[in-house]
Amino acid sequence: MNKDFLCLSDLSPDEGWELVKNALDFKRGTRRSEVLKGKTVGLLFLKPSTRTRVSFEVGINKLGGNPLYMTANQLQLSRGEDVRDTARTLSRYLDGLVVRTYAHAWLVELARHSSIPVINALTDFSHPCQILADVTTIYEYFGEETKKIKVAFVGDGNNVANSLMVGAGLFGLNLTVATPPGYEPNAKAYELGLKLAEQTGGKIELTHDPYEAVKNASVVYTDVWVSMGDAEDGLKKEFLKPYQVNEKLLSMASPGVKVLHCLPAKKGQEITEEVFEKHQEEIFNQAENRLWAQMALMEKLFS
Ligand code: CP
Ligand code: NVA
Numbered sequence: 001m002n003k004d005f006l007c008l009s010d011l012s013p014d015e016g017w018e019l020v021k022n023a024l025d026f027k028r029g030t031r032r033s034e035v036l037k038g039k040t041v042g043l044l045f046l047k048p049s050t051r052t053r054v055s056f057e058v059g060i061n062k063l064g065g066n067p068l069y070m071t072a073n074q075l076q077l078s079r080g081e082d083v084r085d086t087a088r089t090l091s092r093y094l095d096g097l098v099v100r101t102y103a104h105a106w107l108v109e110l111a112r113h114s115s116i117p118v119i120n121a122l123t124d125f126s127h128p129c130q131i132l133a134d135v136t137t138i139y140e141y142f143g144e145e146t147k148k149i150k151v152a153f154v155g156d157g158n159n160v161a162n163s164l165m166v167g168a169g170l171f172g173l174n175l176t177v178a179t180p181p182g183y184e185p186n187a188k189a190y191e192l193g194l195k196l197a198e199q200t201g202g203k204i205e206l207t208h209d210p211y212e213a214v215k216n217a218s219v220v221y222t223d224v225w226v227s228m229g230d231a232e233d234g235l236k237k238e239f240l241k242p243y244q245v246n247e248k249l250l251s252m253a254s255p256g257v258k259v260l261h262c263l264p265a266k267k268g269q270e271i272t273e274e275v276f277e278k279h280q281e282e283i284f285n286q287a288e289n290r291l292w293a294q295m296a297l298m299e300k301l302f303s
Contacts, residue, residue: 001300004111004118006104008128008166009192013200015300016135016170022296023136023289033299036065039095041298045121046072046101047228051263052121052129055290056098063298068094087113096302102229117301124229125186127159130262131167133293137286138173138219141258146173147201149218150254153177154210154243155270156236157185160223160262165189168204169196176205178213180239210243214252220245221260222270237269245271258282 002010011019025031041060043053053069060067072078077086087110090097096117101107104125111118120128139146151168153161157179166189168175175193177185184206193204207213214220225240226232250257259271259279263286267273276283 004114004120005128005297005301006107006111006118006120007126007192008131008163008170009196010128011170013170013172013196016132019132019293019296019300020136020139020171022299023133023292024140026295027289027292033295034064035299035302036060036063036095039065039302040068040093041065041096041098042090042094043067043069043098043121044072044075044090044100045069046099047122049100049121051287051290052098052100056121056294059291059295059298063295063302065095083110084113086110088115091115096298119297119301122159122228124227125159126163126166126189127262128163128166129290129294129297130160131163132297133289134164134221134260134262134286135167135171135173136289136293137260137282138258140285140289141282142218147171149174150216151175151219151221152213152217152253153221153223154213154245154249155179155222156225156227156240157183158223158227160221161185162189164221165193165204166196167193168202169193169200170202172197172200172202174203176207176213176217178207178210178243180243181208183236183239210249211252214249216252216254217257218254219258219260220250220253221262223262224264224266225269226266240270244269245275247272247275250275260286263287 057067091114098119098121100121104123222245
């Protein structure tokens with residue numbers, strides 16, 4: 001495994017599955033680790049967070065370590081200190097760094113100049129920790145069928161959609177992504193997903209038709225139409241209206257469909273309140289699995 005976890009492609013398919021299985025063992029209480037005993041892991045967040053921050057802080061504690069939360073405006077970064085100098089300084093105090101930021105290139109630069117492991121806790125480009133937990137959730141529900149069922153992502157082609165494509169490649173999933181024209185996911189993430197899928201037998205299809213994507217899907221996944229750092233764009237929301245996850249769209253899905261949402265949700269936009277509440281069990285289970293998946297990730301990264 002690489003020093004850092006910036007993209008799902010930092011894992012091999014075997015390592016990815018090992019983490020998913022270890023995550024479920026942590027959840028069942030059959031796995032324990034004190035890998036972070038005596039260690040301090042920094043959390044540097046330039047954007048808000050509920051799930052990622054809290055699940056990392058709790059996970060670091062459960063692994064015997066101490067989390068240290070930092071926002072950019074408390075650091076000299078806010079006064080223009082060089083990212084490279086920030087990386088070199090923090091590496092002298094901390095044993096690892098979890099980072100949520102805007103530009104992915106900034107995170108790559110920070111990781112390159114850090115001598116400690118750096119974990120991507122969301123950038124404008126990707127959200128790999130989220131997808132690690134999502135695959136854990138899908139595997140928890142579908143077990144050995146995970147690679148056979150159809151997974152649909154419907155909505156904006158954002159950071160979550162990008163990482164889901166890479167995840168589909170890494171884990172060999174059968175994924176269809178439906179977005180409006182002009183809001184497709186990132187082409188590099190798609191290519192990376194396809195390249196990984198060659199090894200694993202995964203399938204990644206892009207469409208503009210939400211009904212085609214959801215048809216016979218066992219998992220339907222959506223995310224907000226306006227991501228952190230994006231401008232509120234009325235026109236974009238108009239284009240996205242046909243991609244709302246509602247009862248009509250879900251009537252195309254496989255019986256017993258699981259609906260996933262990485263949260264936070266904007267009910268009435270990408271998902272109706274009715275669908276959200278009907279599927280709240282799987283959505284909050286997905287949120288819970290952030291904790292167990294990240295514990296498995298940190299156990300491996302810090303061993
Ligand atoms: N899904 C997710 O990353 O949530 P937060 O923004 O609350 O961390
Ligand atoms: N796409 C969303 C995900 C939030 C967890 C965002 O970047 O705001």
